[in-house]
Amino acid sequence: MNLISRILDQVVDHHAEEAAFLWLLREGAVAAPHYSLVDLAKLDKRVEAHLDGLRIAGDAGWAACVEQLEYREPGEVFAAAVLALESGEAGRIRRVYEAVGAAPEAQRGLVSAFGWVDRAWWRGEIRMLLAAEAPFWRRLGLAAAASQGVDPGRPLLDALGADDPALCGTALRVAARLGRTDLLPSVQARLASDDETVRFSAAWAATLLGDRATAPRVALAFVEAAHPRWAIRALGVALRALAPQEGQQYLEHLARQPQRLRQAVVASGILGDPSNVPWLLAQMEIAEIARVAGEAFTLITGVDLAYEELEGEWPEGFEAGPPENPEDETVAMDADEDLPWPEATRVTDWWSRHRATLQPGRRYLLGHPLSPEHLQWVLCRGLQRHRVAAALERRLLAPGEPLFEVRARGEIQQQRLGSQPGVR
Incomplete structure (x- = not known):
């Protein structure tokens, strides 16, 4: 092999590795507190650029993906699946299925690939998956169809009555995402299931x-x-x-239990009632929940803690996430890593100057009462966690509408949302 060939092989390998890595980064970004739709769309363009490099490389691009498939990781499966589905070649698609069959946890990458490529590439594949005998593949087919808002039809109805808990659970979630209110009685029939996934x-x-x-x-x-x-x-x-009153009672129930204080803080942000802000300000003094309290405060008021210079310093002596001691096996990740640290005194001062703009007893999201127009604005301009909240709120206002998919390709989301409102 001459020097040019070796260099070209290295370039193609780089595309395969980066496509897999960036997909993993994207998987975290869709639920991250600091990513917006614009940020997600930019990240998707980076993923697509490396996929395009693999497409241009032809057989060499596919060969690089096959080599990466040996790792049997979701990111590598994603890159190979995109190329395989777009090629329409049964052998390539079967190679991806074999990797997923050997490592079921990698199915996330395959489902994501179905959501990434144009529907025209995979209609036949979805039909075959939905007709498979094994529940695992039928479940994957349901999830793949729903990733682009496609109603699986009769296979969805059959799966709702399946004995396999994972298949039934997927069918229940797909029915909800598609807004199939006609299936509500079948869904409610599973509320008493002995299996917690189904329930x-x-x-x-x-x-x-x-x-x-x-x-x-x-x-x-x-x-x-x-x-x-x-x-x-x-x-x-x-x-x-x-009902808001019942939700408030439940928040107070959680707040009375020290071991559920974090859940209570999250609940206050969900309820969006500014009457809970004084309590939230007090929680900002507790290092373990200060950042999530700041996030709840933003969810209610809409204030950007960093922009308004309301961030504080990491408390001296406080440790969160994986310990530095390599012999310590308690390696839970820091769930609040990407959240700003509120400076409680400055936040309290900000609230004293702005509290009159919000009415106690009313629900707010990012400083505005819930309305279809505002929820549309949040879907366009909010950060990912805010957008998740807006999608749920919009859906609860109209149960028969599909749940807006905030995990879809950024470019596709922007097209579905239409022209984006200006920044307030």
């Missing part, structure tokens, strides 16, 4: 599909159980669906 998915889905009586309370049971995976998601739908 949570049913509670989340039924709430979004219009159940304001039973489903939110089933969801809150996961908060009471402090479920590590679903407690915060349960709060996110249940408190937005309950």
Whole structure:
């Protein structure tokens, strides 16, 4: 092999590695507190640039992806799946499926690839997945179809009655995302399931599909159980669906329990009632929850702590996230890593000067009352976590509408949102 060939191979390998790495970065960005839609779209363009390099390289690009598939990681699966689906070649697609079958946790990359490429590339593949005998592949087919808002039809109905908990859970969530209010009775029938995956998915889905009586309370049971995976998601739908007075009572219930103080702080941001701000200001004095209290304060008031110079310094002696001692096995990540640290005194002073602009007892999101126009603005201009909140709020106002997908390609989201409002 001559020098030019070696250099070209290195360039192609670089494209494969960077496409996988940037996809992993993107996976974190879609739920990050410091990424906007504009930021996400820029990141997506970087991903697409490396994918384009692989496309241009032809067979060499595919060969680089095959080599990366040996790692069986979601990012590598994503890059290979995009090329395979766009090629339409059965052998390439089968190679990706084999990698996912050997490492099921890598399925995230495959589902993301289905959401990335044009629908025209994968219609036949989705039909085959939905018709598969194994629940794993049927579940993947449901998720892949929903990633672009495609209703799977009869396979979705069949999956709602499936005995396999993972398949049924996926079907419940897909029904909710698509706004299938006609399926609400079938979803509600799963609220009493013995399987917690099915029960949570049913509670989340039924709430979004219009159940304001039973489903939110089933969801809150996961908060009471402090479920590590679903407690915060349960709060996110249940408190937005309950009557404001009942939601406030539940917040006070959480706040009386020291071990649930963090959940109470999150709940205050979800409720959006400025009457809870004085309590939130007090929580900013507690290092362990100061940053999430700052986030809740912003969710209610709309103030940018960094822009308004309301950030403080990291408290001396406070440690969060993985310890520096390599022998310490308690390596939980810092969940608040990308949140600003509020300076409680300055934030309190800001609030004293602006509190009259917000009416106690009314719900706010980023400083404005909930309205379709404001929720549209947040979807266009908010940060990702704010956009998640706006998507849920908008959906609860119209249960029969699809849930806006804030994880979709940035360019596609911008097209769906149309012309973007100016900055307030």
